[in-house]
Amino acid sequence: MTRNFENWGASVPHGVEAHFYSECASTNAIAADYARSNSVSPVWIIAGKQTGGKGRKGRTWVSDEGNLYASLLFSPAIAPSDLNALPFIIALAVRDTLIELGAAPMDVQCKWPNDILVKGRKICGILIESSARSASALDYVIVGIGINLMHSPADAQFKATSLKDCLGNRVSVQTALQILAASVKRRLDIWNTQNFEPVRAEWTSCAWGLGEIRHINTAGEAFDAKLVGLDGQGGLLVQLKNGTQRQIVAADIFPVNTQRYEDTQ
16 A cells, blocks of 8 residues: 655656655565556656565565665566676665765675675665566566665664664665665666676675675575675675585575685685
8 A cells, every 4th residue: 555655756867757655565566566557667666664575585674764765667678687787786886875875985895695785784685576578578677775774673684784873874765866866877877788797896896705704594505605706697606615616596695703714725
């Protein structure tokens, strides 16, 4: 259920729509409704509060007022197989946004697969959903972004923070959206689906935990390994204690209380 719809078109780049709801179940859900009932022109859906916000694996995303909850609906002329780079592009756009809002560049890191940290604590999560009726073309993509501007959950799996807590900055949702929408557009405008390397290199340069031991939870097992970097498809490469490398395509990553170990190769 939604209420108090407002047009925020002046807050986003030319040619993009923006609609604010004081409360809704989920901005991704509203974006999907737009995709089914309208032509898929770029549109941001923003909520003051979500009653059914979701993160990865269907987890509840705490969505009280004061933070930014936004979803971008658009229809890129690419194949579904080209989407691998998008989470990293969006992560870098969010990083740009946080730096413009006052965070020190060295403090803002990208955490695989879809989080952004400030001073080692989670400040943003990204959830990307898409629809495709064929292997050659996407119907639409929805990029859901939640940024902790004013508060953060105390009981999150990974320790969290907010812009207010870590910087003392009080930033309005509309200000944050203006900067985020411009940053995302800049990044998407230069996206070359045939060349992941520049994105991989930039993401790697500000990635959390590379070269260090981290605890990895996959669907079927948990283990410690050194984070090595991204493969050509955006998977995470890790090095096991016996020196062999392994590709991870889905997992939750956490710190461990162990010392870095040396390469065994």
